[in-house]
Amino acid sequence: xxxxxxxxxxxxxxxxxxxxxxxxxxxxxxxxxxxxxxxxxxxxxxxxxxxxxxxxxxxxxxxxxxxxxxxxxxxxxxxxxxxxxxxxxxxxxxxxxxxxxxxxxxxxxxxxxxxxxxxxxxx
Numbered sequence: 877x878x879x880x881x882x883x884x885x886x887x888x889x890x891x892x893x894x895x896x897x898x899x900x901x902x903x904x905x906x907x908x909x910x911x912x913x914x915x916x917x918x919x920x921x922x923x924x925x926x927x928x929x930x931x932x933x934x935x936x937x938x939x940x941x942x943x944x945x946x947x948x949x950x951x952x953x954x955x956x957x958x959x960x961x962x963x964x965x966x967x968x969x970x971x972x973x974x975x976x977x978x979x980x981x982x983x984x985x986x987x988x989x990x991x992x993x994x995x996x997x998x999x
Contacts, residue, residue, distance in 0.1 A: 878901070878902050878988050879988070880898050880899070880972045881899050881991070882990040882992060882993040883896070884896040885993030885994045886995070887996045888997055889997070889998050890962060890997055891962065893958070894959045895957070896959065896995075898912075898955045900953045903974075906950040907929055908974040909927065909928050909977065909979040909980070911923060911979065911986060912970055913970070914966075914971070916967060923935070923937050924936075924940055924944065925946035926979040927946045935979060940959075943961045945960075967995060968994075970994075971991075973990070974986065
């Protein structure tokens with residue numbers, strides 16, 4: 877079964893950028909749809925972006941459209957989230973998730989999760 881490890885989180889000022897990475901191991905990465913979710917304290921875990929196994933289908937939450945970009949490199953078993961123009965309201969723990977078959981914007985549809993990486997945006 878695939879295992880996921882995120883990295884790239886940190887503290888950044890508003891307007892800054894971060895690039896998150898999620899490396900997969902133990903499975904056939906190219907067959908998995910991947911997604912990034914985020915969860916702020918006291919709030920539910922929400923979709924940020926999702927990408928299909930071959931990269932042809934991409935979904936973004938309205939709140940990040942035009943600022944965030946999801947991509948994947950199947951040769952490196954890695955999915956990325958480039959985050960630009962960060963805002964204080966983007967502060968959250970960001971989680972990488974995987975599922976076989978199609979992409980989904982619902983956390984309940986994903987059965988493999990990373991441990992999360994913290995993103996803090998100061999004003």
